[in-house]
Amino acid sequence: MRRVSLRIGIGSCLLAASTALFAQNGPVPTLAPAAVSTDERIANLEKFLAQTQEEVAALEASSAGASEAQIAELERKIEILGAEIEGLKVGEAAEPSDVSTEDRTDARYGVGVAASKVYGIKRGVSIGGYGEALYENPAGDDQSGNPSGEVDQIDFLRAVVYLGYKFDDHWVLNTEIEYEHAVAADGADGEVAVEFAYLDYMKSRLLNVRSGLVLMPVGLVNELHEPTVSISARRPDVERVILPTTWREIGAGVYGESGMLAYRAYVTSSLDAAGFTADGGIRGGRQEGSEAIAQDWALSGRLDYVGTAGLLVGVSVFTGQTGQDNHTPSGRKIDASTTGFDVHADWQWRGLWLRGLFAQTAISQADLINEFNGFVGDESVGSRQNGWYVQGAYDVLSFSPTSKMSLLPYVRYEQYDTQEEVPAGYARNPANDIDVLTVGIAFKPIDRLIFKLDWQQRQNAANTGVNAWNVALGYIF
């Protein structure tokens, strides 16, 4: 109680000093104390302190100056004010954690440093977000020269709000609310979705617990899908189809790191094989935490080497049955065990940025899924699906190290096939054997804004691929 009273007293003194400054010298004298922010108080206290120090210097220089005792007293007060301003600036970290009140008092020249706790409540809410818009200009003809039939489109792909709340040093809530395609209404393509909403219990770097609607810990894009991190106008196809970003499920798990390794491991709701398709792979099987069928559960995890700054190398895995208690028309229960993995690397060195990924998914009982969905011929779900890509970019403005702008020409090549293998009795569709070359340039006027222009050569084994120009803008805050 004594500690609290002491803080309130100190805070009152500082408030009074700050308010007095406003009354005498402040830039906005009409401001009421309640409207004065901590930053403004600090600025005014600093000004007051500087003036006082000048007065002390003048007194010291004056032959008819004050007595040594008076000067010493003024200097002592300056030190106290300096300590208080430092405490306000640094905030809670200024508070000694393991010393008694008496010790603290001694250490702070007779007054504590915790005035910040009088002025400011513990700030627990964090707000952020991102958004991106995309213009797509597909070619009029496909790779065989036939009319593509595709039309230009411009879309505000995503507007996202992050809301976080830090309950204390251990418990944190983190959420992402997403609006897709601008309008979510009857007859519109848009939707509103909770992309993630999880609670973290943070114990240590080694071991922490996460539970809720979590992003699956796979690949390079799924967990880090903000437009400024994904450099091209469109995310890599491999990380949209083979690894179906943004992929989230409800569950719980642990994460942390030790030495040069970082890990995450979750138990979550599984995919629903009823949504698997020939061209979309497992993407349609995501349940997204929306009244998800929980007959089958899945394990997922990743392990990354993080021992070298700028380098990330790792693997991830997902495995679980995905039948969700469905039965074929002939009465056979579908287990549809699905196991996927990826190997990934990301390396940033000076202005150079390289990344690459290989992913593969194997699905058992794809024939039963086909029977369940009525798929025949080349409509079969792939019993094995895989894809890979490599990407390189270079910030040509890295020659100006103090520039906040970045200009990154980039190139990416990817290849994937959602029907690498199909069950006996079914056929592969060559249109699903796809390769994409992307060449473009991204401009970041500041870290949090990005403008992208790229050209994609899209080819498939059926010769029906359609090239496209893409223009995008993105922001994070």
Add this chain to the structure above:
Amino acid sequence: MNRILAVAAAVLAVTATDAKVFLSQEEALKLAFPAATVERKTAFLTTGQQRAAQALSNDEALPSALVVYYVATRDGRTVGTAYFDTHIVRTMPETIMVVVDPAGRAARIEVLSFQEPEDYLPRPRWYGQFQGKPLNDELSMKRGIRPVAGATLTVRATTEAARRVLALHEVIRRAPVGEAASP
């Protein structure tokens, strides 16, 4: 499923013990300067010194005229100087300690508090790359400081804070005792 729940319960039991994630100022100073005498000092910069520091750091904002720093000595010799810098990462503040060695190079960075989600916090090993870096063009995300995918804003804020501290240290070091430093 029961097995999974049992494992989850065991993990929660293991993690239920208390733990401290961040450091207080005092803890950070003890960590940086074991068995050293640490003296708190205050510098009052002139406008010219503020501008000089801004030019050295290439910061957008003029630094505060009041600079508090901690000088550590051992056996009568200065072993380092610590500065605390609080800045905004995305929307929330972070406080770090930057230790400067006697030659004016960054020696160590410790995170004291971080209000953003910890997903945006680089790993401790990442901060090690600042060790021995002087204030020059290499102290930049585009040159000698390797970024972290997904934590760009924190990396940027930390690098700018390191530049700011080294610039302030240089300006204070240049000033005659009694002009910029407190008694």
